[in-house]
Amino acid sequence: MTLFLSYLINGISLGSIYAIIALGYTMVYGIARMLNFAHGDVIMVGAYICFCATQYLGLPAVVGVLVAMVACTALGVTIERLAYRPLRQAASLAVLITAIGMSYLLQNLALLIWGPNPKSFASVVSIGSISLFDGALLISGETIVTVLANIVIMVALTQFTGRTKMGKAMRAVSEDRGAAELMGINVNHTIALTFAIGSALAAIAGALLCSSYPTLQPTTGSMPGIKAFTAAVFGGIGSIPGAMIGGVLLGVIEILGRAYVSTELGDAFVFAVLIVVLLVKPTGLLGKKVSEKV
Amino acid sequence: MKLKRSTVNNLIAYGIVIVAFVICQSMISAGAMSRSLRGQLVPICVYIVMAVSLNLTVGISGELSLGHAGFMSVGAFSGIVAATWMESAFAMENDVVRLLLAMVVGGVFAGIAGVIIGVPVLRLRGDYLAIVTLAFGEIIRNVLNCVYISVDAGRVYFAFNSPQLPGKLVINGPAGATGVSRISTFVIGFVLILFTLFVVLNLINSRSGRAIMACRDSRIAAESVGINITKYRMMAFVTSAVLAGMAGALYGLNYSTVTAAKFDFNTSILVLVFVVLGGIGNIWGSIIAATLLTVLPELLRGFSDYRMLVYAVVLILVMLVTNSPMMRAFFARVLPHKRGEEGKGGEAA
Structure with missing residues (x-):
């Protein structure tokens, strides 16, 4: 029983990381209608910057995460401006291929800058672990911080999109870009803002991911990125609570699948979930049904 | 006699490939080709076939597939098992026949995978379709990592997740296929390219090909003139998978060790780069891009x-x-x- 609980807690912890990444995907997809393939690699860049800031510059962990957030925000906005904005009117195939190219560009730049050898990432979390049931169940500090960060981010984002003027602008753009433009909303700024928020979250996710799974290499971000997209689709793309529920469920499914069925097939489970969801309920758990206009 | 323009273009296409092949062959016999370049000849053939077949999905049918390497791996592993089985069951010594049959088997299995994957995938569109093909590519890779197949006295044994099998292990889980007899040759690769071109060019210039392109250009318009969208999208997808499987068999039998990890997302992307760089929908471009981008890094x-x-x-x-x-x-x-x-x-x- 305690074993099951510890798997469950591991799953929730991993799922919370997926959820934070998925927020970036879901917001960008909801507003710009594009699958930002490079999002996973922004996570990796964030983790590397955090690593450099704490390891080489000797900054405290919190400052390191902040530096990574700033750098990733700049990176996300730059990517949007240079690669995605010129293709705003283009076919989705072209945008997707550009995003894949961007993902490759980031991975290979990281490979050139930081080298192919994995770096061992020192945890940014300094809280000790809690032990329950006389030490039979151990909850690590990383898990606690990850889950808390996930909840705080989700509440903050829900408040931001629901209450503030910029948040409302974001929702308006995702609802109907043309109408939003007519209402005087600067669509380009709004999309850039979305990329900025998503990329800052990616930096946090990168630091947390590498705190729990401390090997950092240029391909670190790609698999969690794809899985987080799966989580976003699972929860309903465009929905912020959906990203959280989808992320946590996916993390639990992955860890339980690895533990009880087969270690080798953990990734296969996640993708099987994606396929089943897309076939049975393409709008996801919390997504709205959008009828196609001809 | 007046030939159709598409026929003339196709004949020119075959002509150029044949001329290129003759030049390569004469360079080999004259000893003018370096060792490393000769080693690249079969992979070039494989990548040309991969690029042309992916172009059928991406360019002609208009669907971004990110799991093309998955079909390649299915073809590679089934081709390797078939080749080993034929050797053990019939003591077949003729490598060319064995390779050709292995390629057919690889194509058939990849085609079956294409049908199984195509049914759910082709219900989706755009980004979702792309991400699901990616998911299937990863699932295939994960599953192949758990597959153990052995051949013993002409019988094929199959196990999932356990290497306890009688006879000689051909597919050894994460370690992949080991001790493969390397029977792939450049000549067969060239034949495969011609076959691929024959299939793809004829498909494009046929009634079905025009229907496929109509689905790509306007789904609603195509549907309203009575084109069965699912059927034609499926046709393009499965043809592409079969060709990728044949290329995979050729690729697998070119190396003594092949692992499933070789056919990951990066390989799919590499082939996509060939297609995009050569020009989406342009079969010629794919061939040239695949050749150049495989040779250039060697040079x-x-x-x-x-x-x-x-x-x-x-x-x-x-x-x-x-x-x-x-x-x-x-x-x-x-x-x-x-x-x-x-x-x-x-x-x-």
Whole structure:
């Protein structure tokens, strides 16, 4: 029983990381209608910057995460401006291929800058672990911080999109870009803002991911990125609570699948979930049904 | 006798491939080709077939598939098992027949995988379709990592997740296929290219091909003139999978060790780069891009660190140049002869 609980807690912890990444995907997809393939690699860049800031510059962990957030925000906005904005009117195939190219560009730049050898990432979390049931169940500090960060981010984002003027602008753009433009909303700024928020979250996710799974290499971000997209689709793309529920469920499914069925097939489970969801309920758990206009 | 324009174009196409093959063969017999380049000949054939078949999905059928390497791996592993089985069951010594049959088996299995995957995938569109093909590619890779197949006295044994099998293990889980007899040859690779071109060019210029392109250009319009969308999308998808499987069998039998990890997402992307760089929908472009991009890194050794970086930049730039309205206007200004084409493109869109 305690074993099951510890798997469950591991799953929730991993799922919370997926959820934070998925927020970036879901917001960008909801507003710009594009699958930002490079999002996973922004996570990796964030983790590397955090690593450099704490390891080489000797900054405290919190400052390191902040530096990574700033750098990733700049990176996300730059990517949007240079690669995605010129293709705003283009076919989705072209945008997707550009995003894949961007993902490759980031991975290979990281490979050139930081080298192919994995770096061992020192945890940014300094809280000790809690032990329950006389030490039979151990909850690590990383898990606690990850889950808390996930909840705080989700509440903050829900408040931001629901209450503030910029948040409302974001929702308006995702609802109907043309109408939003007519209402005087600067669509380009709004999309850039979305990329900025998503990329800052990616930096946090990168630091947390590498705190729990401390090997950092240029391909670190790609698999969690794809899985987080799966989580976003699972929860309903465009929905912020959906990203959280989808992320946590996916993390639990992955860890339980690895533990009880087969270690080798953990990734296969996640993708099987994606396929089943897309076939049975393409709008996801919390997504709205959008009828196609001809 | 007056031939159709498409027939003439196709004949020229085959002619160029044959000439290229003859040049390569005479260079080999004259000893003018370096060892490393000779080693690249079969992979070049494989990548040409992969690129042309992916172009059928991406360019002609208009669906971005990110799991093309998955079909390649299915073809590779089933081809290797078939080749080993034939050797053990019939003591078949003729490598050429064995290779050809292995390629057929690889194509059939990849085709079956294509049907199984195509049914759910083709219900989706756009980004979702792309991500699901990616998911299937990863699932295939994960599952192949758990498969153990052995051949003993002409019988094939299969197990999932356990290597306890009688006889000689052919597919050994994560360690992949080991001790494969290397029977692939450049000549067969060349035959496979001709076969691929024959299938793809004939499909494009047929009634079915026009139906496939109609589905790509306007789904609703195609549906309203009575084209069975699912059937034609499926046709393109499965043909592409079969060809990829045959290429996979050729690839698998070219090395003594093949692991499932070889056919990961990166391989799918590499083939996609060939297609995009050669021009989406342009079969010729795919062939040239696949050849050049496989040979170039061999020629420019020092460049290898930057190879994928340059690919990434090229991928982005090609997309920006061909799709951004600003860039198009710029080219229309700089290159006056393009202006007419721009106008035509605008009308079509």
